[in-house]
Amino acid sequence: MTDLLILLSNTTAAGLRGAVGLLLISRLLSAKNPGIKAMAAAWAGPAAAALILPVFNLPDFFPVALESLFAAVCTVYFQKTAPRISLFIGVFYEIAAAFWQFLTAAWLGVLSHSPVFPEQRGTVGQLSMWLIHGLLILLAWYLFRHKEITEKEAFSIVSAISLAGFLGIITLSEQTILKIADDTLDMWTLLSVILMMSVLVFKINRQYETEKELSRLKAQQAELMERNYVALNNAYAVNAKLFHDFHNHIGVLRQLLSHDKPEDAMTYLDALQEPVREMTDTVWTGDETADYLINSKAAAAADHGITFRTQAEFPRHTNIRSADLCAILGNLLDNALDAAKQVPEPEQRLIRLTIRRINQMLIIKVENSFSSPPAMENGSLVTTKKDQGLHGWGLKSARTAAEKYDGTIRTSHSEQIFRAVATLSYQGIAVKIVS
Numbered sequence: 001m002t003d004l005l006i007l008l009s010n011t012t013a014a015g016l017r018g019a020v021g022l023l024l025i026s027r028l029l030s031a032k033n034p035g036i037k038a039m040a041a042a043w044a045g046p047a048a049a050a051l052i053l054p055v056f057n058l059p060d061f062f063p064v065a066l067e068s069l070f071a072a073v074c075t076v077y078f079q080k081t082a083p084r085i086s087l088f089i090g091v092f093y094e095i096a097a098a099f100w101q102f103l104t105a106a107w108l109g110v111l112s113h114s115p116v117f118p119e120q121r122g123t124v125g126q127l128s129m130w131l132i133h134g135l136l137i138l139l140a141w142y143l144f145r146h147k148e149i150t151e152k153e154a155f156s157i158v159s160a161i162s163l164a165g166f167l168g169i170i171t172l173s174e175q176t177i178l179k180i181a182d183d184t185l186d187m188w189t190l191l192s193v194i195l196m197m198s199v200l201v202f203k204i205n206r207q208y209e210t211e212k213e214l215s216r217l218k219a220q221q222a223e224l225m226e227r228n229y230v231a232l233n234n235a236y237a238v239n240a241k242l243f244h245d246f247h248n249h250i251g252v253l254r255q256l257l258s259h260d261k262p263e264d265a266m267t268y269l270d271a272l273q274e275p276v277r278e279m280t281d282t283v284w285t286g287d288e289t290a291d292y293l294i295n296s297k298a299a300a301a302a303d304h305g306i307t308f309r310t311q312a313e314f315p316r317h318t319n320i321r322s323a324d325l326c327a328i329l330g331n332l333l334d335n336a337l338d339a340a341k342q343v344p345e346p347e348q349r350l351i352r353l354t355i356r357r358i359n360q361m362l363i364i365k366v367e368n369s370f371s372s373p374p375a376m377e378n379g380s381l382v383t384t385k386k387d388q389g390l391h392g393w394g395l396k397s398a399r400t401a402a403e404k405y406d407g408t409i410r411t412s413h414s415e416q417i418f419r420a421v422a423t424l425s426y427q428g429i430a431v432k433i434v435s
Contacts, residue, residue: 006126007051007054009126009129009130010050010129011047011050012047013050013129013130013133014046014049014050014063015043015044015047016043016133016137017046017097017136018046018067018070018071018074019039019042019043019140020139020140021042021094022038022039022042022071022075022078022079023039023140023143023144024089024093024139024143025071025072025075025079025086025089025093026075028089028154028202029075029079029081029085029086029089030396031080031081032079033144034079035078037078038074038079041074041078042071042074045067046066046067046070046071049066049067049070050063064094064095064098065091065094067090067094068087068093068094069087069090071086071090072086072089072091075090085205088198088201088202089202092195092198095191095194095195096162096165097136099165099169099188099191099192099195100132100135103168103169103172104128104131105129106172106178106180107168107172108128109178110175110177110178113177155199155203159196159199162195162196162199165192165195166189166192166195166196169185169188169189169192170189172185173185210397214327214397252268253265253268253269256268287315287316288322289322289326289329290314290325290329290355293325293326293329293330293333294310294312294329294353297333297334297337297351298310300337301340301349304337304340304349305346305349306337306341306349306351307349307350307351308351309350309351309352309353310352310353310354311352311355312353312355313355314355314362315357315362315426315428317428318362318426318427318428318429319405319426319428319429320362320405320426324401324404324405325401327397327398327400327401328364328398328422328424329364329422331395331398332364332366332398332420332422333351333353333366335368335395335420336351336366336367336368336418336420339368339369339370339371339418340370342371342372343371344371348369350367350368350369350417351366351367351368351369352365352367352368353365353367354367360427361423361424361426362423362424362425362426363421363422363423363424364421364422364423364424365419365420365421365422367417367418367419368417368418368419369416369417369418370417370418373413395409398422402422402423402424405424405425406424406425407422408423409421409422
């Protein structure tokens with residue numbers, strides 16, 4: 001009967017570890033919260049393994065490896081996260097759970113003055129296991145309640161837990177009450193150091209992903225600048241040519257009208273208007289970055305049959321950096337383009353861009369049509385792209401840039417129109433005029 005209860009306890013604990021691991025990986029990789037099917041699968045897999053594996057008498061590391069792999073597979077399949085980073089988190093999550101279970105059991109043995117190291121099959125072993133799994137339940141509750149926890153806060157919490165574990169194992173090696181083999185202590189000490197290094201590696205990886213996204217935005221900005229520079233030169237060339245040939249065009253029109261050929265004169269005027277039509281459609285706000293972004297996105301919209309309407313009033317000489325403006329305006333327009341071009345009816349594809357300044361406040365509003373309502377979870381947008389581990393950074397980059405200017409980005413939608421509104425506080429910058 002005791003063996004059956006212990007097997008049931010271990011099975012329940014394994015399922016709990018799997019479910020919490022799925023939730024943890026999803027939150028760390030900015031994926032949506034897992035649904036009921038995902039949580040059930042993450043629970044059932046490790047629980048089934050805990051029932052079957054004892055029959056084969058496999059080494060202790062085998063269940064840990066299997067649970068890590070299953071957690072990663074569930075996250076990739078249900079949450080669409082990147083496989084390698086999901087497996088990385090899953091492995092070190094299982095190692096951390098095993099490490100803290102050992103550390104808790106050892107210290108319970110020290111406090112109870114137990115001469116023999118407590119095993120998992122004993123009372124102290126089971127108590128230590130469920131103390132740790134109780135903390136895992138609290139972790140899951142915390143993740144559900146705090147949707148907007150920042151990466152900096154998460155890094156601080158995990159770093160503190162890793163450091164506490166290292167100090168705990170070092171202190172354990174100095175006590176004389178509980179007899180623990182030196183090899184066992186050395187192994188767990190090494191793993192505690194590896195856990196601290198894994199936290200640092202994960203932090204570096206997230207910084208790399210962020211910097212890669214910013215590099216992409218800067219490269220996009222440079223490309224847009226070059227493209228609009230060429231367009232501007234072409235516009236000036238067309239204007240100069242028209243001015244140079246102005247008297248010749250007047251002579252031709254006079255000749256056609258004098259011979260009572262108004263239709264030919266109209267055709268000739270249409271031919272003259274064609275080269276400058278592109279120049280008249282170009283938006284000039286006075287800010288180079290805004291001009292490059294707006295006109296390039298307008299051209300992309302035209303390629304997909306999207307009506308692009310602009311009403312822009314952009315302040316000049318402000319403290320808003322070009323890279324931040326690119327992150328905000330570029331990502332909002334990119335999202336609008338992605339949504340509008342999925343509308344099946346071309347005549348209903350629409351993007352409206354409004355830029356206004358009110359006192360020292362800049363308001364950027366992007367509205368677009370869509371084919372299906374955006375995916376929302378707890379009031380926040382979630383990406384519907386397949387690889388969620390790599391997507392979803394655009395709006396985050398825009399929000400991060402807006403926060404530098406005490407601003408926010410708010411989203412809403414009606415039955416047919418989705419809108420994103422960015423508000424920024426700016427300051428004017430004096431410009432020296434060199435004579």
